[in-house]
Amino acid sequence: MNSNLKVLIFVLIMGMITSGLILGMDVLTYERIQENELAETKSTILDAYGVSYTFSNIHDVFEENVETVEVGYEGESYTFYIDKTTQAISYEFLGNGLWGPISGIITLNSTFDTIERITVLVQQETPGLGGIVAERSFLDQFPGVKMIPELLIVKDSSPNQDNEVDSITGATGTSTAFMNLLNASYQAHKNAWDNR
Amino acid sequence: MRWIRIKYTKWYNILKDGISKNNPIVVAVLGICSALAVTNRVENAIAMGLGVTFVVMASSLMISLIRNFIPAKVRMVTYMVVISTFVILFQMFLEAYFPSIAKALGAYVGLIITNCIVMGRAEAFAAKNPVKYSIIDGFASGMGYMLVLVLVASVREILAFGTFLNMNVTPDSWVNWTVMAMAPGGFFVLGLFIWGIRELIKHYETA
Numbered sequence: 222m223n224s225n226l227k228v229l230i231f232v233l234i235m236g237m238i239t240s241g242l243i244l245g246m247d248v249l250t251y252e253r254i255q256e257n258e259l260a261e262t263k264s265t266i267l268d269a270y271g272v273s274y275t276f277s278n279i280h281d282v283f284e285e286n287v288e289t290v291e292v293g294y295e296g297e298s299y300t301f302y303i304d305k306t307t308q309a310i311s312y313e314f315l316g317n318g319l320w321g322p323i324s325g326i327i328t329l330n331s332t333f334d335t336i337e338r339i340t341v342l343v344q345q346e347t348p349g350l351g352g353i354v355a356e357r358s359f360l361d362q363f364p365g366v367k368m369i370p371e372l373l374i375v376k377d378s379s380p381n382q383d384n385e386v387d388s389i390t391g392a393t394g395t396s397t398a399f400m401n402l403l404n405a406s407y408q409a410h411k412n413a414w415d416n417r
Numbered sequence: 418m419r420w421i422r423i424k425y426t427k428w429y430n431i432l433k434d435g436i437s438k439n440n441p442i443v444v445a446v447l448g449i450c451s452a453l454a455v456t457n458r459v460e461n462a463i464a465m466g467l468g469v470t471f472v473v474m475a476s477s478l479m480i481s482l483i484r485n486f487i488p489a490k491v492r493m494v495t496y497m498v499v500i501s502t503f504v505i506l507f508q509m510f511l512e513a514y515f516p517s518i519a520k521a522l523g524a525y526v527g528l529i530i531t532n533c534i535v536m537g538r539a540e541a542f543a544a545k546n547p548v549k550y551s552i553i554d555g556f557a558s559g560m561g562y563m564l565v566l567v568l569v570a571s572v573r574e575i576l577a578f579g580t581f582l583n584m585n586v587t588p589d590s591w592v593n594w595t596v597m598a599m600a601p602g603g604f605f606v607l608g609l610f611i612w613g614i615r616e617l618i619k620h621y622e623t624a
């Protein structure tokens with residue numbers, strides 16, 4: 222009993238010290254990590270619009286070239302990033318993949334129906350299979366593809382229609398999840414965009 | 418004369434053991450997974466090497482400090498908790514100050530937790546030795562790991578991308594060996610290194 226008590230006290234003290242260390246580091250780094258994520262979002266959008274920037278002037282270049290529009294619709298707030306020269310529209314999509322959340326930036330043309338570029342920023346799919354969802358070789362299929370009536374990520378070998386994209390070999394679950402989340406976020410954002 | 422005496426001090430021998438005679442990768446063949454994965458660029462190898470060095474040193478220090486209080490029953494769990502804490506600290510540090518390296522290393526920073534080198538040094542050395550030698554031992558193991566990583570990465574980066582630390586070092590007519598950037602290249606180069614260095618330090622495994 223006495224030795225069990227000792228173990229318990231030891232584990233408690235250990236837990237407090239280690240979680241204290243982690244909490245302290247979190248307080249120190251939280252703001253910088255948030256800033257880095259914001260800069261990453263901005264750099265993705267600027268890449269999609271073909272604007273060149275450096276890491277020191279990214280915020281100014283972003284202000285100059287991109288208009289940020291907030292739209293409130295049915296109690297939700299949607300953010301759109303609009304290219305001031307081409308009127309192309311970007312927004313952030315977020316949804317569930319097969320194993321965890323997938324999020325990134327999608328850029329549509331000015332009439333809000335054709336994909337110009339997709340970038341996946343966060344994903345936790347199986348490395349080498351579903352993880353291909355974040356690779357450029359997969360995402361480069363999307364430009365020019367229509368979101369209307371809905372985007373389809375398909376397995377068959379027939380030539381793709383103008384709203385179809387080939388799925389990832391060996392990752393049907395991720396492909397389907399990616400398709401669903403893109404369509405769902407498209408519908409939500411389209412409704413908000415049309416009612417702005 | 419002084420040089421000769423240094424050779425017989427304990428810290429010198431621990432250092433030499435970690436870097437050459439007991440090199441974690443070449444001799445003990447520990448931590449191979451991350452060594453294969455992150456050695457396609459020298460800067461990733463350096464970041465990973467420094468990370469592992471920091472984690473081994475910090476966890477060796479902590480475990481050595483509390484080695485007389487650790488109940489035998491929860492020994493391994495304690496090592497895991499200490500190691501994961503320092504790995505998370507390192508990961509947060511990278512994400513905050515070197516986001517591009519954090520992205521390039523991806524899951525492998527988190528996987529330092531399962532790097533056998535750290536656990537191995539904690540159980541084999543830090544749990545039995547005083548603090549100052551444990552720190553030196555952690556440093557030596559980390560450096561031994563980093564040394565091999567940087568050497569392998571130098572070969573792979575020059576052959577695969579024609580660059581060294583992102584500086585161009587090859588003539589314009591250079592054709593990149595794409596295979597070197599991928600997993601097979603890692604296996605080839607690391608295998609050759611292990612063979613070469615074992616020849617050099619005359620380490621032969623007896624059947």
